[in-house]
Amino acid sequence: MRHEPAGGLGDAGQLGRRPRAVVVGGGIAGLAAATGLAERGVVVEVLEREPYLGGRVGGWSETLPDGTRVSMSRGFHAFFRQYYNLRALLRRGDPGLERLVALEDYPLVDADGHRDTFRGLPRTPPWNAVAFALRSPTFRPADLVRLDARAAAPLANVSVPGIYEAIDGVDAQSFVESINFPPAARHLAFEVFSRSFFAPPSRMSAAELATMFHIYFLGSSEGLMFDVPDDGFDTALWEPLRHYLTTRGVTFSTGVTVSSLERGGTVEGGRFHVNHSDGGTDADAVVLATDVRGLRSVVAASSDLGEPVSTVDGPGALERWRADVAALGSAPPFLVQRLWLDTPVDASRPPFLGTGGLDPLDNVSVLDRYEHDAAAWAARHGGSVVELHAYSAAPPPGVDDDAWTAGLRERCVARLHELYPETARARVVGELVQWREDCPMFGVGDFARRPTVATPVDGLVLAGDGIRIDLPVALMERAASTGWQAANRLLAGWGLAGHPLETVPTTGRLGPLRRAAQYAMRAR
Template sequence: MVEPRLLVSPGTSSMLPWFGLLLGLLAIPFAFFLGLKALIRARLGGYKHEFVRPDPSAPLTKEALRSVAVLGGGVAGLTAALTLARRGYPVTLYEKKAFLGGKLGSQREPVLAGQETWVSHGFHAFFPHYHSFRRLLDSVRICELESIDDYVICEKSGAMTRFRGVEPTPVLNLFGLLRRGLFSLKDAVSAPGRDLYGVFLEYEADATFRRYDSVSYAEFARRGRVPPRLKLAFNTFARAFFADEEKLSLAQLIKAFHFYYLSQDGGLLYEYPIRDYEAGLMRPIAEELESLGAEVRTLDPVREFSRTLEGFQVNGRPYGAVVVALDAPALGPLFLDAPGLPEETRRRIGSVRAGQRYVVWRIWIDKDIRESVPVFVITERERALDAVTAFHRFEVETKEDLKSGRADPKTRAVLELHCYAVPDDLVDAEIKPTLFGELLRRFPELEGASVLHEWYVVEQNFSAFHVGLEADRPTVETGVPGLYCAADWVKLPFPAMLLEAAAASGYLAANGILAEDGLRLEPIVTVPLKGLMAGMPAPKTRVELLGA
C-alpha cells in the first residue's frame, strides 16, 4: 500500500493559518475595489443606455414610400441616407465635393511629383463608446481596424504623459491623473479647486448649460487656478471643439469630459483604420447606397431649398422629406430666407456658426520620428501644433507609395500636422513655419529635415461651440413635418461628440421620418445621460467664483 504524501512538511503546517490570514487581508482591498467599481456602475445606471428601443411588432417598410433628399454627404448624412435606403425609401444624396465622408473623407491629389495619392482631412479615433458610429461601421464591409498602443501627450519640455494602464472606471480614472502628476491632492482639497472641479462629475445637460454656457473655459481655468499639467489634460478634451480657450464654452468642456472620461469604462485607448478613408470606409458605403437604388450626387451643391404644399423642393426637384446634414457655413445662405419655412426654423438653422480655421498639413520628409512615438500623438501647443500622425507606420496606401517609388526615394516619414483652432492673429503665411518650428522643438531628431512633398489645407467649416450659443442650437426635430437635422452642430438629447454625434444624429433624423410613416425605429444606445454627482447643489464658493 502506498502511503499518502503530505502536501506540506510538518514543520510548515503551523504557517497555514497565517498564510490564509495574509491572503484574507490582501483580499480586503481587492474586494473593496471591486465593490467600488460596481457601485459607480450602478450609480450611472450602467455604461450603455438604451435611448431608443424599437417596437419589434412595428413594420420595417411599406409600399409607396415618399422620396427623401439628404443634404450633405458627411457621416451624419451617410448614416441617415443608408438607414432610409435600407428601408426602401427612394433617397437622393447631395454632396458639393467630389468625395463622400466630409471630415472623414479622402481624395486623390497630385502631390507626389505630379503623381496622385490619397490624402484625408486628418486622423480620427474610433473610441469604444462611439455606439452609433460603431453600429454604422459594423453594418458595412469596412477595412481592418488597429488599436492604439497608448494615448500620449507630448509636453513642451519633451516629456510624454501616457495614459496606458490607467484604470478605466469613471472617477477611479481620476486617480490615474493624480498618479501621473497632473494634479496633487492639495490641488483637489484646497480652495478654489475643491469647489470648482466638481462640475465635471455633475454633468446634466439642462443644468450644466444653464449655469456654465456663459462662462469660457479660459475663465474657469483662471478663476480655478487649474494646475498647468491638469490644464494640459483638459485641453485634450477641449480640442474636440476646434476652439481657443477664450471662446470655448465651459459647459461644452464639461460635456466632453463626461462623454470621454467619466461616463464609460473603455478608457482613452481607441482603434483606427489602417486603410485610407475612401478605400476603407466610404467606398463600401457608397457602393451599398447605389446597390439599394439611392442616387448619390457628388459635385452637386444644394443651391435652392424651399417648402412647398406637397413637401419640399431641392435644386428644383420635389421630395417628401429632407434631412439637413450640411456643414455650418452652408446653412445661412440656404435657410435664412428659405421660402415656406416658419421664421423660427429659418433663424435657428440659418444662424449656426462656423468655428475657427483648422489646418491639416501632410508632409513627406527625409528623416523619421523616433520609434517610441505612437502613430498619433497629441502635442502641448505653443501656438499652433496640436497633434502629429505618422502615416508611414500604419496606412496601407502610404506604405505602397513608398514601396512603389511614387514618393521621393529619400522619404523616411510621412507626417500629418494638425492645428485644430488657428489663432485669429496667425496669418496664413505664418502657419506652415509655425507648425514646422514647433514640430522640430518637440522632436529634435527631425532637425535638418527637408520637406519633399506636401499637401496642405486650411478649412473653416467645423461648427462653433463657443460661449453662449447652446440656447439657439437646432435640434434634430425642426417642428416642420418631414424636415430633420443631422450633424455634429445639432443639439442632441444625450451626450455625444464628433463622429459619434454625427452618426447618432443621422439615426435620430432617420427615426423621425420612420416614426412619421409608422415604421419601426432604429435602436440607439448612449453613454449615461448624467454624471455621477448630477443634481448636487453647487457650493456657495463656486457660485461666487463663476457667477453660476
C-alpha cells in the same frame, strides 16, 4: 444606455407608396440618416457638394510633385470606443470593424517637456480620472487637496441638457481655472481636448468641456484610447458603406450643390422641391445634413417653406427657427499640413502626439505607422509621412490669409523639428495643405438657441455635429447620432419603425459622487 425608438412597420413597402427622401450632405450625419431611411425601405437620394463622401472625414487622392498619387484628407480623426452610433454606421460596410486599428498610446507633451499618457489606466470610473491625474507629472497629490470641490461639482454631475442649463454661460477656460487646476495640468488635461472643438478655451462653452469629461472619463469605461482607419478614409470607411447603401437602392450624386428648398413638387405627394446645381429633385422629406455655412445658406435662400404644420411651436416659430439657424457660428480656421519626408521618423515616436503650450502646433501624426497608403510610400522611399495640425489659427486683422498660412506652416515645421529632431535632416518630397473654416462653434451661451433635429416644417429635419441633441455625444458621434435621430423622426411620421441609439449614461454613473456634486452645486 439604449434609447429605444418609436415602433412601427418594418418596411415602407407596406405603406402602398414608398416615401422619397433627399439627404443633403454626404458626411457622417447624412450617411447615418440615409442608412436609417433606406433600411426601412424609403427611397433615398444623397446630394453631396464634394466629389467624395465622408464630409470632414472624407478622403481623396492627390498628386505629389514627382507624379506619385497619394491619399489625402482633411486630417487625423480619432474613433473613440464610446462612439457607439458611429460604429453602428460603419459596421454596415465593415461588420467586424476590421478596418479600424487600435493605437497603443496617445501621449501628450507640453513646452516644458511634461508628458502624459493614457496607456495602462484603469477603465473603471472614477479611478480612471484619478489615476490619470495622479500619474501626470503636472499634477501632484497636494494639488488634489487644493481643488475647489464646489467649482468642480458639475464634472461629476453631468446630465444633458442639465449641464448646459447650469454652465453653458461660462467659458471653458474660466471654468477650469475656477477649479484650481495647476496651469500645466490645464494645458495637458483640458486645453488639448477643448481645442479638438477647433476653438480656444476662452471662447468655448464650459458645458461642452464638462460633457466631454463625462463621455471619456466619469460616464464610460472605454477611456481615451481610440482606433484609426488602416487606410485613407475613402478606402477604409466610405467605399464599403456606399456599396452597402447602393445595394439598398440609395442613389448618390456627388459634386452637386444644393441652393434652396421650396414647398411642393411635381411627383405625387411631393412636399419639397430641392434646387441644386444639376437641376432639381422632388421629395416627400428632406434631411439637411450640411456644415454650418451650408445650412445657413440653404435656409436663407429657402423663402417658400410654407407655414409650420404643427401649432405646438406657436406663432412665429418658423421665423425664430430661421433666426436660430442664421445665428449658428463657425469655429476659427485650422491648418492641416501633410509632409512626405525622405527620412524615417524615429521608431520610438508614437503614431499620434498631442501638444499643449507649443503654439501653433496642436498635434503630430505619423501616418505610415497605421495607414496602408502612407506605409507603402514610406517603404518605397525610405521615408515617412507626417501630418501637423494647428487649430484655432485665425490670422490677425488685416493679415492676408496666404501670407499667414505660409508663416503658420513654417512655425509648425519648426515645432516638429524641436519635438522630433531627426526630421530636421529630412528633405520634404511633397507637401499638401488644407486651410479650412467650416467646423461648428460651441460658443458660450449658444446651446439654448441651437437648432435641433426637428424643425417647424413638417418633413424637414436637420443633422450634423453642430445640431443640438439632448444626449451625451460629441464631435463625430454627435454627427452620427443626429443622423440616426433625423431618420427616426421621419420614419415615425410615416408609421415606420426607427433605430435604437446608444450612449454613455445620461447622468453621472456613481450615485455617491453624483449626490455630493448635487449638494456642492446647490451650495455654490
